[in-house]
Amino acid sequence: MIETIDTDAGTARVTWHRARKARLVLAVSHGAGGGIEARDLRALAAELPAHGVSVALVEQPWRVAGKKLAPAPKTLDVGWRGIWPALVKPGLPVIAGGRSAGARVACRTATELGAHAVLALSFPLHPPGRPEKSRADELLGAGVPTLVVQGGNDPFGRPEEFPEGAYEMVEVPYGDHGFAVPKRAPLDQGEALKIVTDGVLKWTSSLG
Numbered sequence: 001m002i003e004t005i006d007t008d009a010g011t012a013r014v015t016w017h018r019a020r021k022a023r024l025v026l027a028v029s030h031g032a033g034g035g036i037e038a039r040d041l042r043a044l045a046a047e048l049p050a051h052g053v054s055v056a057l058v059e060q061p062w063r064v065a066g067k068k069l070a071p072a073p074k075t076l077d078v079g080w081r082g083i084w085p086a087l088v089k090p091g092l093p094v095i096a097g098g099r100s101a102g103a104r105v106a107c108r109t110a111t112e113l114g115a116h117a118v119l120a121l122s123f124p125l126h127p128p129g130r131p132e133k134s135r136a137d138e139l140l141g142a143g144v145p146t147l148v149v150q151g152g153n154d155p156f157g158r159p160e161e162f163p164e165g166a167y168e169m170v171e172v173p174y175g176d177h178g179f180a181v182p183k184r185a186p187l188d189q190g191e192a193l194k195i196v197t198d199g200v201l202k203w204t205s206s207l208g
Helices: 039-051 073-087 101-113 136-140 189-206
Strands: 002-007 010-017 024-029 053-059 094-099 117-121 146-151 168-172
Touching: 002 073, 010 039, 010 073, 024 039, 024 073, 024 101, 024 117, 024 189, 039 053, 039 189, 053 073, 073 094, 073 101, 094 101, 101 117, 101 136, 117 189, 146 189, 168 189
Parallel strands: 024 053, 024 094, 094 117, 117 146, 146 168
Antiparallel strands: 002 010, 010 053
16 A cells, blocks of 8 residues: 655655554665665565564655655655654554665654664665764664664675664675675575565564
């Protein structure tokens, strides 16, 4: 089911992949350079509903409007805040999630919006080649249980670059920022995505 939502940043869109008997809602948005067709978002939407997790794939207003460049972080936050009420279902905790820029939005707004937890896919710890421009404060400030799923070769931050903090980490070996793995890697693309979905499922099962 596709739902359109008017926000102060423009019209957003949510594509629902509902569980038959949901215990959680996972709302995930895309990054600054792509949409909900990202391989990890598609994999989560295909796998999680069978395990009691409804997945809402969220398209920010700039993407719905057909623009190629994401707006400033404050505008992304405005869009996400406007979408949030449509994601909250009676009695169902909502996990705020996203990939890359979407993960930053989820971290920045989690406490304010009452998110049950945060799923950060490919959290952009720093711009490529600029480790001194750290965004660790956003991640560490989420204020709720947080899972980071990070590619082992992500130029925006490899797992070993992340500071210690109150979050869990799942590493996708050899994965880049989009969790793509090279052909010479000892695991194939399907196996890499299974690490993502298995890690998220295990984590969601542990949430109280």
